[in-house]
Amino acid sequence: MESVTCINVPRVLDRPVDTDVLIVNWRDTTHPEGGGSERYVHQVAQGLAAAGLRVTLFCAAHDRAPADEVVDGVRIVRRGSRLSVYPRALAFVRRTRPRLVVDVQNGIPFCSTLVRRGPVTAVVYHVHREQWPIVFGRVMGRVGWWLESIIAPRVYRRSRYVTISEATRGEMVGLGIGAERITVVPVGIEPIPSVTTRRSAIPELVALGRLVPHKRVEHALEVLARLSDRWPDLRLTIIGDGWWEDQLRAEAERLGVAERVTFAGYVDEQGKHELLASAWVHLCPSIKEGWGLVVNEAGGHGVPTVGYRSAGGLRESVLDGVSGVLVDDLDEMTAAAARLLEDDETRAAMGAAAARHAASLEWPVTVRNFAAVLARSVRDAIPAGGDPDLAHLSSTLDRVAIGGAGTADGAVPPALDDPGTAAVAGRAGTA
Template sequence: MGRGPRCGSKPPLGCISVPRVLYRTTDIDVLFVNWRDVSHPEGGGSERYVQRIAEGLAAAGLRVTLFCAEHGRAPREETVNGVRIVRRGGRLSIYPRAMAFVRRHKPRLVVDVQNGIPFCSTLVTRSPVTTVVFHVHKEQWPIVFGRIGGRIGWWLESVVAPKVYRRVPYVTISDATGREMAGLGIAPERITLVPVGTEPIVDVPTPRSESPRLITLGRLVPHKQVEHSLKILARLSDRWPDLTLAVVGEGWWEDTLRAQAERLGVADRVEFLGFLDETGKHEQLAAAWVFVCPSIKEGWGMVVIEAGGHGVPTVGYHSSGGLQESVVDGVSGLLVDDLDQMTDAVARLLDDTDARRAMGEAAVRHAATFEWSASVREFAGVLARSVRESPRPGVREGAAELVARLEGIQHSTGDPAREPAARLEASVTGNAPFREPASSGLP
């Protein structure tokens, strides 16, 4: 009783000598494992969030690596603004490849980004793990994977993941998602809200369209419900015969959407613009009158803020979750409950120029309240806490210097010469060397 295991020539895991091997310093201080990165054809707002947070930590001098799936638009390895990006595996094979990478490289901290399917990093490392959840996918599973596949996916997300990550801290980006996570049995005290920052609004000379114009941005997949935007266009065609819709994004659902536009008789007034770079995306936003966001679920809705930066109000669904925070209902946009209400809300904004402009001006002010520097500081605080609260003494004792550096970021004073977050802001606004990776421009 009270005595630890006896240490011999081959000590068991509990022996004091083991942590010096398992927790030795590697060339990775913080490893992010994520399904995709911002250069991926299906990358969007969640990938940009990960990239910006990683850049902020790297700007502080931490050695940061992002492991994600490979694709044809970027090399297998590169460094982007101080963040080493390693791309391996595909849509599903990324998961075992990521686990192998974590086990082999032994990063000091792991940030496990859970996009429905968990990476289960806790099973292959004894380093502190922090889990990021952008939104809960309950409604999306059956739409994407069918009835049986959807049940399996939901079981992984709602049953397996909470058990695998039962001792680790969580980060999410909206209160709505936090409440849904708590409903899965995740203790609220383990969930920290770290808001999204504002992407630099690209200044484009594009004027507002003279004729009414709607815009929808997103991956062309079923759960984004772009069909609703097409139906709104069709329903309002008699009242506004010159109304057009820009659809920005690409995905495997595009052929179905094009066929839908033909059936509705609006194909000649829908522009499927596909993948656009940042300038092209902002040109389309600047020209639009209303941003229509009919997605079933959004973790937050980063593109809502980008649209707001151009004075474009958003119409979306209450039930999407995150839009309840990125849209100030009745002020910077309108949130509704179904397609009929969405159609009426869009019609109201098209018809009432004063209301549309007032909401657009409010959207500009709202967009200006979110800063990446603040997000980086809060995220660093969560990582520091993950080490301090680790149940393994070897982790806490061996990472005192790393915790001090993370806390330095968390409590930075705002001195531009010393604050890493300030250098981050400089990088993303073009005032510092930065190789901007390809971006899909999708939420």
Template sequence: MTSRSTEIDVLFVNWRDASHPEGGGSERYVHRIAEGLAAGGLRVRLFCAAHDRAPAEERVNGVAVVHRGGRLTVYARALLHVAWHRPAIVVDVQNGLPFGSTLVARGPVVNVVHHVHREQWPIVFGRAGGAVGWWLESVLAPRLYRRSRYVTVSGATATELTALGVAADRITVVPNGVEPAPAVRVVPDEQPRLVVLGRLVPHKRVEHAIEVVARLQDRWPGLRLAVIGEGWWQDELRSCVERLGVGDLVEFHGFLDEQAKHEELARAWVHLCPSVKEGWGLVVTEAGAHRVPTVGYRSAGGLRESVVDGRTGVLVDDLDEMVEAVEQLLTDGAARRLMGEAAARHAAGYSWAASVRGFARALARAAEGSAPVAVLQHLDLLAAPRLDGAVGVHGGLEAEDRGDGETGPATQGQHDGDEGLHGATLFRGGRRRSATVEPDVVIHNTAPTPTPSATA
């Protein structure tokens, strides 16, 4: 790691990795994309903050992972790493604070934004600190990346980025994939059970899930809430539980490995996602894979796409509506099961392989004419349409890749992925917001439907 020649084809800089105690869905997205690029023959490295769960350097599924610096010093260390190693392409993952890789990178920089943090800054840092953070994100960052391409996971975030001055033709939407859910040994509990999964931090608003239990406990004596995750806000949440008198109804499971996590999801009747903001909401599709519908806030942004409102879950506007929606789902078991089945079909329509192809296309476009020929060749191979028609790329119109170089109307896609979903549910009248911006490229991440020509 001492040579100043280009030894890295794609360098991801991110403040955390998936093994970090505060890692979540956005970190998993970065890992899966990086691993997919590495599997395609590219030399991929991830630079992120150090923590006590990982060595200083390791290789994870073909990706070299380097841990240096802390929560804030990782930014300066990352810039030094970029300047010294001169990667062919830098993927700058902006979790609110920009790394500013454009200041030192010799090649193209692609900026990944999962969601805009406007609402989160004051929650975490107060009014003054939040104002500074929002200025960094909304004013400084768009200037730093004014010549860069952007990748985001939802049309909702793309719309917010254009409001900050990012041109729509520089934004590519590549949603999360979904890994096949592992086999589980459990079935939904006999007694009503809710689950909330995520980092225990203020903007996830787990307090709202606890409040739901407190308000429904008298009408549903057997009701329980499983809280999965860890974070620095946990003591406040435990205080909330005691204050509301639901200590025997709320279970704090902390961090769970993948198998245990999926076991808990499979036991639930309803998944709650009360976050202030979600770029996509990976846990929505993870829960859906176990036929568990989601109730979340419409204002969270990305949930308007990961949840098909009224079909795979319910989007609400405030806590009162969340309580009402949960009670309706608990009461009407038939509607809940239909919604869960629709959620499973919807989740099955997303794959990481399709996401990697879409991301490779975004990188290839950003690096055209500047990256080494070998890197562009690898990206072109990774981005090539598959005969299975698993992913379509288009310039603002709904289309799907038929594998023959042509495109046609999409039958199932990211924004209108309710094809075949059962309409006879309790929440047929749920509202859905149409996109207000058409980014330059949208990846319709849909899993392939086996055909005689696509299966061996």
């Protein structure tokens, strides 16, 4: 985000406030493990607040931000830990009685529908089938998958859903969620900032993201090791931090490439873009991505991506064969990276296409189309006798959806009469 306005506010002890839209999410953008999904939530929340709606985000507490503050017009309430945030959020929903709840399901559902009879819209970035056993082990992984695949679809059986890619929508339909209740609202991207860094004179790979097992940064290290004989001066920059860093450093030592790997750690937005601008090829070996915002951030600097087709959302953030290459395994990832490193013309062409694709993704479009889904959720909940508060909320959300306050322009988004139709306004020429 280019600018963020923060106002510290006294702790309110969770007393009821008049809230139009309450978003429950396990993290926010300031959380040490925050990433692209948290940026998506904040951009939507900020856009709704700019339209005059009273928006609150409830998320887990951490030591990098106060318990209560207002950021870009959004009231943020931080309570609980990684797991206790879920019951704390339910208690908050029950006490504050917001007009509309946006329930963000990052694997574990908040189950807001159990305590709220009003409209609830569920958000799913991607399905976590492969990630559960990696992060929580075999037994707890089965419990997690049961919650996500069996319990959540039943809890939200009357709710509308938002997801960010057709790949995820297809997986959700496979869980028994009606396709007509799922709308695809793709991500946006902030304007790429100007940088002073020039492209590296020597070949350089980059990997960007949280350092956790399911991001599989080990594969980027393996690609570096396999190509070392061919390019003795090849380097890899890893941007991001996380609890898996020690294991990655140990793997770099085992592979004999530690001296050619830079662990940049957490960097600010400008620092991140300076590092991306230096790279030749971006590697995205993640096991699953709802979209893969890092792909477009790298693409904004003319850096093509090599990623796994099986990750799901990368099939849309990467235009295969145009702005990057999708592969099926580590051998193919190594071969694709090698081709891009050695073929300057192809790398430049794909980089230019990646920059065009990134430029086509705009947050105001995301906000408009998200608001359209919320407006339908509210209208679904208006009783036969009417409800003035919900009717006013629906009207305001409709105004945002057609390019009113809170958006960058007045363009009308595509018709969303079919909730399953992907919202692709602003993406002309990217397919």
